[in-house]
Amino acid sequence: MDSGKTLCSLIKAIQFQECAVFCAMQEGLKLTVEEGKCVQASAYIPADNFNEYHVRDDVDVMFKISIAVLTECLNIFGSAEESSLKMYYRCEGSPLLLVLQPQSFSNVMTDCEISTQTAESVLELRDEDTEEVAKLVLKAPAFLSLLVDMEKTCDIIEINLSPEHPNVSIVTYGMQDRSCIDMPKSSDMVQSFNCEKSVTLKYQLQHIRLIMKALAVSSKVVLRCSSNGLLLLQLKLEKEDQRQMFSEFYIVPLLDD
Amino acid sequence: MKFRAVMIDAGPMREFTNIVSTISRLSKECILRLSPDKIYLIVSEDNSGPAPPMLWCEMPQSTFFLEYQIVGVDDEHKDIYLGIVSANLSKSLVTLKTAKCLKMKLTKKQCPCLTLEIEMPSSTSQQSRQVTHDIPVVVIPRKMWSEFHEPRVPHPDISIELPALKQLRTTIDRMKCMSPEVVIRASAEGRLTLQIKTDLAKVSTRFKDLRVEAFEGPIDHSDSETETQTMEDVSRTCYCRVDAKKFSMFLSADQISHNRTICSIVHKKLVILCLQTEENVKLQCFITGIVY
Amino acid sequence: MKCHIPGPNVKVLGRTIHALARFGDELYLESSPDAILLRTLNAAESAYAMIKFNKVFFSYFNYNFYSTDDKEGLKCKISMKSALNAFKSPTHMDKQVENLEIKLDPESCKLIFIVKCKHGIVKTHFVSILDCKAMQAVYSKDLVHSRITCSQKIFTEALGNFQSSDDQVTIEANSNSFIIRNYIDCNIDLTKVIRTQINIKPTEFDSYVIGTETIITFTLKEFKALLGFAEALSLPLQLQFEITGKPVVFIVHNGTTFEAHFVLATSKPDTNTQASSTQNSSAVKRKRKEVHIKSNSPIKKKLHLDVDLSKYLDEDSHLFNYIDIPIEKDLNNIDELVHNKTTGSQSILHDNMECDNIIPASPTSKIKIKAIFKRCFESTFDPRSIQGLVLAENSDSE
Numbered sequence: 038m039d040s041g042k043t044l045c046s047l048i049k050a051i052q053f054q055e056c057a058v059f060c061a062m063q064e065g066l067k068l069t070v071e072e073g074k075c076v077q078a079s080a081y082i083p084a085d086n087f088n089e090y091h092v093r094d095d096v097d098v099m100f101k102i103s104i105a106v107l108t109e110c111l112n113i114f115g116s117a118e119e120s121s122l123k124m125y126y127r128c129e130g131s132p133l134l135l136v137l138q139p140q141s142f143s144n145v146m147t148d149c150e151i152s153t154q155t156a157e158s159v160l161e162l163r164d165e166d167t168e169e170v171a172k173l174v175l176k177a178p179a180f181l182s183l184l185v186d187m188e189k190t191c192d193i194i195e196i197n198l199s200p201e202h203p204n205v206s207i208v209t210y211g212m213q214d215r216s217c218i219d220m221p222k223s224s225d226m227v228q229s230f231n232c233e234k235s236v237t238l239k240y241q242l243q244h245i246r247l248i249m250k251a252l253a254v255s256s257k258v259v260l261r262c263s264s265n266g267l268l269l270l271q272l273k274l275e276k277e278d279q280r281q282m283f284s285e286f287y288i289v290p291l292l293d294d
Numbered sequence: 295m296k297f298r299a300v301m302i303d304a305g306p307m308r309e310f311t312n313i314v315s316t317i318s319r320l321s322k323e324c325i326l327r328l329s330p331d332k333i334y335l336i337v338s339e340d341n342s343g344p345a346p347p348m349l350w351c352e353m354p355q356s357t358f359f360l361e362y363q364i365v366g367v368d369d370e371h372k373d374i375y376l377g378i379v380s381a382n383l384s385k386s387l388v389t390l391k392t393a394k395c396l397k398m399k400l401t402k403k404q405c406p407c408l409t410l411e412i413e414m415p416s417s418t419s420q421q422s423r424q425v426t427h428d429i430p431v432v433v434i435p436r437k438m439w440s441e442f443h444e445p446r447v448p449h450p451d452i453s454i455e456l457p458a459l460k461q462l463r464t465t466i467d468r469m470k471c472m473s474p475e476v477v478i479r480a481s482a483e484g485r486l487t488l489q490i491k492t493d494l495a496k497v498s499t500r501f502k503d504l505r506v507e508a509f510e511g512p513i514d515h516s517d518s519e520t521e522t523q524t525m526e527d528v529s530r531t532c533y534c535r536v537d538a539k540k541f542s543m544f545l546s547a548d549q550i551s552h553n554r555t556i557c558s559i560v561h562k563k564l565v566i567l568c569l570q571t572e573e574n575v576k577l578q579c580f581i582t583g584i585v586y
Numbered sequence: 587m588k589c590h591i592p593g594p595n596v597k598v599l600g601r602t603i604h605a606l607a608r609f610g611d612e613l614y615l616e617s618s619p620d621a622i623l624l625r626t627l628n629a630a631e632s633a634y635a636m637i638k639f640n641k642v643f644f645s646y647f648n649y650n651f652y653s654t655d656d657k658e659g660l661k662c663k664i665s666m667k668s669a670l671n672a673f674k675s676p677t678h679m680d681k682q683v684e685n686l687e688i689k690l691d692p693e694s695c696k697l698i699f700i701v702k703c704k705h706g707i708v709k710t711h712f713v714s715i716l717d718c719k720a721m722q723a724v725y726s727k728d729l730v731h732s733r734i735t736c737s738q739k740i741f742t743e744a745l746g747n748f749q750s751s752d753d754q755v756t757i758e759a760n761s762n763s764f765i766i767r768n769y770i771d772c773n774i775d776l777t778k779v780i781r782t783q784i785n786i787k788p789t790e791f792d793s794y795v796i797g798t799e800t801i802i803t804f805t806l807k808e809f810k811a812l813l814g815f816a817e818a819l820s821l822p823l824q825l826q827f828e829i830t831g832k833p834v835v836f837i838v839h840n841g842t843t844f845e846a847h848f849v850l851a852t853s854k855p856d857t858n859t860q861a862s863s864t865q866n867s868s869a870v871k872r873k874r875k876e877v878h879i880k881s882n883s884p885i886k887k888k889l890h891l892d893v894d895l896s897k898y899l900d901e902d903s904h905l906f907n908y909i910d911i912p913i914e915k916d917l918n919n920i921d922e923l924v925h926n927k928t929t930g931s932q933s934i935l936h937d938n939m940e941c942d943n944i945i946p947a948s949p950t951s952k953i954k955i956k957a958i959f960k961r962c963f964e965s966t967f968d969p970r971s972i973q974g975l976v977l978a979e980n981s982d983s984e
Contacts, residue, residue, distance in 0.1 A: 106495045109471050113499060115464035132496075142461065147499040179705060182682075186674040186709075203708070213714035214668045224706035382780050385749055405777045416790050417739055424785040425747050430777040 038087050041122035041137065043254075045111040047274055047282050050251035051078040052104050058156045059133070061098035061126070065090075069159050070104065074289070076244050077160055078251075081283040086276075098126065100153040102133060110149040114139040129155065162287040167263040171198045171232040173205065174259050177272060179226035181252040183207070183218060187242065191216075193291065194242045198262065199235035209242060228257070238266050239291040248272070251284040266290030295374055295433070296365040297328055297400040299355070306358040307396060309550065309573065311387045313351060316547045316577075318384035320349055325434065325442050326383075326408070328364055329373040331355060336442045337380075346445035348540075350578040357573040367436065374400070375434035375442060376408065386410050386427040394422060406431050445580055447566060450558035451532045453507035454480045456567070459548035459555060465499050466545060470538040472497065475584055478541075479533040480559055482509040490538075513561050532561035534583040541565075544579040587617040587660035588689040590646035596683045596701075598844065600676030601818045602637050607666045608811030609635045609848075614721045615697070617649040617659035625721055626666065632851040633808040634723040643843040645685070660690055663717040664697055672699040672711045676818075725833050725849050727826055731797020732759060734825040738816035740791070741766075741823070744784045745810060752782075754853075755806050757827075757834075760799035764788055769803050792822065800829055802852035812836050812848040827852070 038044065051057070054070040061067075065083040072078075084090040092098055114120050118139045125134040132150040139145060187194075191209040198205055203219035205227070222230035248270055252258060255272035262268055270286040301307055317324055317335050327334035337349035355362045366372040389412060390396060397411040407428040414423045434442075456462060465488060469476055473490035480486050484506050489498040512529035544567050551571060558566040560583075567579040591599060602624065606613060610626035610633075617623075622644075625636045641647050649659040673679065687700040694712070701709040744766050748755070754769035767783040770776070788794040816823045816838045827834040834852055839845035 103494050106472055109468045110495065110497060113465055113468045113497065114461070115468075118464075142457075144503045145457065145461075145499065145501045147465070147497065149498075150496040152494055183707070188671045211668075211671070213665070214671065215712045216671065217710040217712070219708040219710070221706050226705045226707070382749075386747075386780060386782070389747055403781070407781075414743075416787075417743060418737055419790050421787045421790045423744070423787070423790075426783050426785075427747070428781040430779070432777070 038122045040119040040140070041111050042116070042119055043274065043276050043282060044082060044086075044122070045108055045116070046254050047080045047082070047251075047284060048104065048111070049108050050254055050284055051080050052108060052250075053078070053247055055103060055105060056101050056154075057104040057107075058159055059100055059102045059153070060156075061092045063092060063094060068104070071160055072244070072247065074160060075241070076247055076289070077162055077287040078247065079285045081285065083281065083283075086280050086282060099156045100126075100129065100133075101156045102151055102153050106151055107133075110135055110147075110151060111137070113137055113147045113149070114142075114145075126153070162267060162289070164263070164265060164267070167265045167267070169261055170234065170236050170264050171262045172259065173198070173230055173232075173261075174228040174257065176226045176228065177252045177255040177258045180258055181249060184246065184249055184252070188216065189242075189246075191242050194240050194245055196238045196240070196262075196268075197235065198232045198238075200232055201235065204230060204232070236262060238262060238268065240268065240288055241291060244288050248286050251286070255284070266292075295367060295400065296363065297374055297398070298361070298363045299359045299398045300361040301358055301396040301398075302360050302394070304391075306573070307390045307393060309571070309575070310353075310358060311384075311390045312550045313353070313575065313577070314380070314387055315384040316550060317349065317351065318380035319546055320543050320579075321380055324349075324378060324380045324383075326376045326378050326431070327373055327442065328376070330364055333358075338441070346580070347442060348580055349544075350444055350580070351576070353575045354573070371436055373439075375439055376400075376406075377432035377434055378408065378429065382429045383408075386429060389414060389425065400431075401428065403428050406433055447564060447580065448560050449510065450508070450564075450566060451513060451561045452480050452482065452509050453556050453558040454484065454486055455505040455507065456486070456555040456557050457501050457504065459545050459552075463542060463545035463548060466538060466542045469497060469499075470542050474538055475535055476538040476541060477533055477535045478557070478559065478565055479531060480557065482506055482530040485531075486557070507556055508558075532559050534559050534562055534565050535585070536565050536581045536583060540579075540581050541567075544581070547577055550575070550577065587622075587650060588646070588648045589617075589622065589644045589687070591643070591686040591688070592645045593684050594680050595643055595843075596673075596686045597676055597680040598643075598819060599639070599686070600673035600679045601815055602844075602846070603666075603669050603673045604676055605811050605815035605846075606635050606637070607670050608814075609633050609808055611666050612663055612716070613666050613669045614661075614663050614719075616661050616720045619649050619659070622649070625723075627721060627723070628808065633805060634725075634849040635808075635812070635847065636723070636849075637844060637846040639844045640842060661718055661720040662690075662697065662715045663719060663721070664713050664715060668711070668713040672701065672709075672713070723849055725835060725847075726828075727835050727837070727847065730826045730828045730832075730835075731795075732800060732825075732827050733793070733795045734759075734764075734791050735793040735822055736791040736825075738813045738821075738823045740786065741809075742813050742817060744786065745806070745813070747782055747784055748806070749780055749782070751779075753806050754803055755809065756801060756803040758801045759796050759827075761794075761796045762788065764791075764794070798829060800827060802827055802830055802834055804834055804850040804852050808848065808850055809836075812838070812846075815846065 048068060051068065051070050053072060057068045057070045059066070059068050063084070065081060065086070067079055067081045069077060069079040111122070114137065118141065120137045120139045123136040130153070132152050135147075135149040135151065137147045137149075187209055188211050191211045193210050195208040195210075196205070197208070202221055204222040205220040207218040207220075209216050220227060251272050255274045257273045259271040260268065261271070267290065268288040270288070272284045272286075274282045274284070276282065301310065313335070317337060321337040323337075325334075325336040325338075327336060332352050332354055334353075335349075335351040336347045338346075339348050364372070364374065366374060387410070393412045393414055395413040399409050399411075401407045401409040403409070408431045410427045410429065412425040412427070414425055416423055466476065469488065469490045472495060473492045475490070477489040478486070479489065484502060484504045486501045486504055487498055490496070509530070513532045547569055550569065552569045553572055555567065555569045558568070560566075562585060563583045565581045565583065567581070569577040603613070606624060606626045610628050612626060614625040615622065616625070620641050622639045623636060624639075625634070627634045682703050683701055684704065685702040687698075687702075689698050689700075690696075691698050691712070695715055696712045697715055699711040699713065701711070703709060745755075748768050752768040756767045756769045758765040758767065764786045765783055766786070768781065770779060770781060813823070819838070819840070821838050821840055824837040825834060826837065830852060832852065833849045836848040836850070837846065838848075
C-alpha cells in the first residue's frame with residue numbers, strides 16, 4: 038500500500054478497546070473491537086486498497102492484536118507523513134510484520150513485529166430472522182455536528198423514526214431538561230429515508246458517541262434498524278484515489294423495564 | 295553583585311525565548327550562570343542531590359546583548375550563579391517575540407529578583423507599554439558552584455550527525471508510548487537505529503547515510519547480549535539504552551534554529567546530544583545509559 | 587414571553603450566554619415591555635453581569651405572550667448548564683442557525699428554545715425553570731468619576747503577560763499613569779511568585795478620565811470572560827470605577843440593540859504589614875462581597891399556578907383585581923428601582939434593602955447583606971498611605 042495514513046485514521050476511529058480481532062479474508066482486511074456485549078465496531082479495508090494482496094484461502098487468517106500498538110506503529114513517522122506500508126503474517130503464533138517507509142525521506146525505514154494472540158470468537162449480533170424496519174442514509178459531517186452539540190451528560194438517546202413528518206426525531210434526556218432534534222426527510226443531510234411504520238428505539242448515548250471518530254473521517258453514514266432494535270451504522274470513507282474503506286457499528290438497544 | 299543587560303534585536307530575542315522555553319520543558323528548575331563573556335543555563339537531574347548536570351547550555355553574551363554589565367562578589371569570583379524556576383523565566387519571556395527591547399537586571403525587591411523589563415509595542419497606537427516581571431531567584435553561594443561545572447565525560451566511541459530533529463522526535467514519541475526505554479545504535483557506516491522491544495512489539499527505525507564525525511573503534515562486544523547483527527560488522531557499531539522520555543525532551547529543542555546536532559555515544563554508558571547554532575550557542579544533553 | 591431572534595443575532599446571544607456562564611451557574615431571565623434582561627451572579631457574589639437586549643434585537647417580541655395581565659413579564663431562573671446546552675458552539679452558530687424562538691410553556695413550566703437550523707433541522711430544548719424570581723444588583727453607573735473607553739485588545743494583550751496562576755489583578759490609575767499588576771496575597775511566599783506589572787500610557791486609551799487616583803483589585807477570571815465577550819463581538823469596552831471597595835463596571839454595547847454591564851467587586855489591596863494570616867484571607871473574602879444583590883420574588887411562586895389563576899381571572903374580573911394587587915406593588919417596586927438607578931440616586935440602596943420583598947435565602951444571610959453593605963462605606967477610607975509604602979518598595983529597582 039502506498040500510504041498507510043487513511044488506514045491508520047480508520048483504525049484509530051474504532052480504537053476504544055485495547056485489543057482488536059484482525060481478520061484477513063479474500064475480500065479484504067477486517068478489524069473488530071467489542072465494548073461489553075453492547076457495541077461491536079469493525080474497520081473494513083477492501084482488498085483493492087492494496088497494491089498487492091495475498092491471503093491463504095484454505096484457512097481463516099484471524100488473530101488478536103493490540104490496536105494501540107498497531108496505530109502507534111502505523112504512525113511511526115507522524116500522522117502528517119505519507120508512508121508506504123507492507124504487512125506480512127505467516128501463521129498462527131507468528132507476529133504481524135510491518136515495514137514502513139516515508140515518502141518524503143528516503144534514508145529511513147521502520148520495521149515492526151507486533152505480537153499476536155489466538156483470537157476468541159467474535160460476537161454474532163446479527164439475527165437472520167429479524168427484518169429491517171428502517172433505513173436512513175445521512176451525510177456524515179452533518180450527523181457528526183448534531184452529535185457534537187448533544188449534551189454529553191445525557192444517558193439516553195431516543196430515536197423516533199416515522200413515515201410522518203418530522204420523520205426523524207432524536208430526543209436526549211438530561212438532568213432536568215429534554216432536548217429534541219427534528220429532521221424531516223426533505224432535509225439536505227438526509228440522502229435517503231425508508232420507514233414503513235413508526236418505531237422508537239432507545240440507546241445509551243455513550244454507545245452512540247463511540248461512532249464520532251469514525252464519522253469525522255467518513256462521508257456518508259447508513260443507519261439500519263432491525264425489528265429487535267439492533268442498530269447498525271455503516272460508514273463510508275472515500276479516499277482521494279476513489280477507493281473506499283468502511284466502518285461498521287452494531288449497537289444493542291436499551292430495553293424498557 | 296550587580297548585573298544589567300539589554301537586548302534589542304528581534305533575532306536574538308526570539309532565539310533566547312526558544313532556548314529558555316526548551317529548558318523549561320526539560321526541567322522545573324535551572325541554574326542561570328552569568329559570567330563576563332557567556333551566560334549559561336544548567337540543569338541537574340531533578341530527583342538527585344549533587345550530580346553532574348544533565349543539560350548544559352552556553353551562550354556568548356556579545357551576540358545577544360547590546361549592553362552587558364556584570365560585577366561579581368570580588369575580583370576572583372566574577373560569575374553570578376542564580377537558581378531560578380525555569381517555567382517562571384520562560385513564561386515571562388513569551389511576549390518577547392514581539393517586544394522592542396528587553397532589559398534584564400538583578401534587583402532586590404523584598405527578595406532577590408531577576409527583573410525583566412520588556413518594552414512592548416502597542417497594537418492600537420504608536421505608544422509603547424512597559425511590562426515588568428520580577429522573578430524570584432536564589433543566589434547560589436560560592437561553595438556550591440563546583441556542583442554546576444561542566445561535566446567531564448569519557449571520550450565518546452562514536453559521534454554521528456542526527457537526522458532532522460522534528461522527524462526524529464515524531465518517531466521517538468511513538469516509541470515512547472510503547473516503551474519507556476529506547477536503544478540508540480550507531481555504526482561507523484553512518485547508520486543510526488532506534489529500537490524498542492516490549493512484550494507486544496519490537497520496533498526498529500533505521501536512518502542511513504548520516505555523517506560520522508568521529509569513530510574510535512573497534513568496539514568490544516564480548517560481554518554483549520547474544521543478539522547477532524549479521525548485516526553489519528558489530529565491531530563498528532556501538533549502542534546505548536536510554537530513557538525514551540529524556541531523549542524526546544531534548545528533541546523538542548528543534549524549535550531553536552540550529553546548524554547541526556551531533557549524537558555521541560560512549561558504548562553502553564552515555565549518550566551526549568549536542569546542538570549548535572549559528573550564534574555559537576551550544577546546548578548539550580547528557581543521558582546516562584540504562585544497564586541491566 | 588415569546589420572542590424570535592434572527593440568525594446573526596443568535597450568535598450574539600450565544601456569545602452572551604457563554605460569557606455569563608463564566609460568571610455564574612444560574613441564569614436569571616426577565617422580560618419587560620421593551621427588552622429582555624439576562625443576569626447572573628457568581629457563587630462568591632463578587633461578580634455580576636447583566637445584559638439587556640432591546641426589542642429591536644428580536645424579529646418578533648412579545649414580553650408577556652401568555653399572560654393576560656398587561657404588566658407582568660417573565661421572571662425566571664434556569665440553570666446555566668441548560669442555557670449553554672442550547673448554544674453549544676456559538677462560533678459557527680450564525681452559519682447553522684436560521685432563527686431562534688424562545689418561549690415559555692405555561693403547561694409544563696418549561697422555557698423552550700426552538701433552534702431552526704439549516705438542512706431543515708429543528709432543535710428543541712425544554713429547559714426546566716428552577717425558580718420564578720428576579721435578581722438584580724444595585725450599582726451606580728454613569729455617575730462615577732473615573733471612566734476609560736478603549737478596545738478590549740489593550741487589556742487582552744496586557745493580561746497575556748500574566749501567569750495562568752494569577753487570579754486577581756490590581757489596577758492603579760491616576761490621571762498620568764495606568765498600571766495593571768498581578769495581585770499578590772500577603773500569605774503568598776514572595777520567593778515563589780512572579781510579580782508582573784504593566785504600564786500603559788493613558789494616551790493609548792480612546793478616552794481616559796480619572797476623577798480620583800484609585801487602586802482597585804478584582805478577579806481575573808470574570809475580567810477575561812468579559813474581554814472575550816467584547817472581543818467576539820468586536821465592540822469597545824468602557825470601564826467605570828470609583829474608589830477601592832466600590833464595584834468596577836464594564837460596559838459593552840452596540841448602541842441600539844443591546845447593552846451589557848459586568849460588575850466586579852473590588853477589594854482593598856492587602857498589605858504585608860497585616861499580621862494574622864488566617865484572619866486575613868477571610869477578611870479579603872468578605873471585603874469582596876460588595877455587589878449588592880436584591881431579589882424580587884413574586885408572591886406566587888409557581889408559574890403554572892400563575893397561568894391557572896389568570897384563566898380564572900378572565901372569567902372573574904373582580905378576582906383579577908384582587909389577586910393583582912400584590913403583584914402591582916411588587917412591580918412598582920422594581921420600576922422604582924429601575925427609575926432610581928437611571929437617575930443615579932444611591933440612597934435608594936438603603937430603602938430597598940429594608941423592603942419586605944427582598945429575599946435573602948435565609949434570615950442570617952439578610953443580616954450579612956446589611957453588614958456587607960456597611961463595609962462598602964467603610965472602604966471609603968482606603969489605606970492609601972500604606973499602599974503607597976508597598977509601592978515604593980516594589981518599584982525601587984536598582
